[in-house]
Amino acid sequence: MKQFLLIALAGLLIYPVSCDSQSKQKGDNPMALQVTSTAFDEGGMIPSKFTCDAENVSPQLKWSGAPENTESFALIADDPDAPGKTWVHWVLFNIPADTTSLEENFSKEAKLPNGAINGMTDFGSNGYGGPCPPSGTHRYYFKVYALDTTLDLDNSAKKSDLLQAMEGHILAQGQLMGKYQRQK
Numbered sequence: 001m002k003q004f005l006l007i008a009l010a011g012l013l014i015y016p017v018s019c020d021s022q023s024k025q026k027g028d029n030p031m032a033l034q035v036t037s038t039a040f041d042e043g044g045m046i047p048s049k050f051t052c053d054a055e056n057v058s059p060q061l062k063w064s065g066a067p068e069n070t071e072s073f074a075l076i077a078d079d080p081d082a083p084g085k086t087w088v089h090w091v092l093f094n095i096p097a098d099t100t101s102l103e104e105n106f107s108k109e110a111k112l113p114n115g116a117i118n119g120m121t122d123f124g125s126n127g128y129g130g131p132c133p134p135s136g137t138h139r140y141y142f143k144v145y146a147l148d149t150t151l152d153l154d155n156s157a158k159k160s161d162l163l164q165a166m167e168g169h170i171l172a173q174g175q176l177m178g179k180y181q182r183q184k
Helices: 002-014 159-166
Strands: 034-036 061-064 072-079 087-096 138-147 170-180
Touching (some): 061 138, 072 159, 087 159
Parallel strands (some): 034 170
Antiparallel strands (some): 034 061, 072 087, 072 138, 138 170
């Protein structure tokens, strides 16, 4: 029995199993999108302009590398370093397939003329809500997803609703991470 357990354990070490629900997408592995911003570099500090300490406007974002059969994009911005849970700063979906960027200070309107929809954040509102960490330096992930469909959700949709609706429809994804620490 010990020998069987050792072999089984060795097999798990050689072939790790992912428990991440987002890994169950179209095909084996979604393609990678390149996500950038003129506001900050990957792993860099987010300027206070984009936080609760200043103008609290969204940073400019740009992405590339979407497959030709992309029907829409979705975006989630969140903070995994928040106390108690990952704090959701932005939920945006049904971004038209011909869109490859969002301008700085993107609209917080629930439903936009181009069909995109701002979902609910953990601030209890639609649209972008900037970093506002209670202490320390936090990481903020801006994740963009290329989807093979548009989603049947409305502006009350939260991150969990969006993740569930996207399951099996993600063609490509990418992210940009920035950091922020409040000045005292």
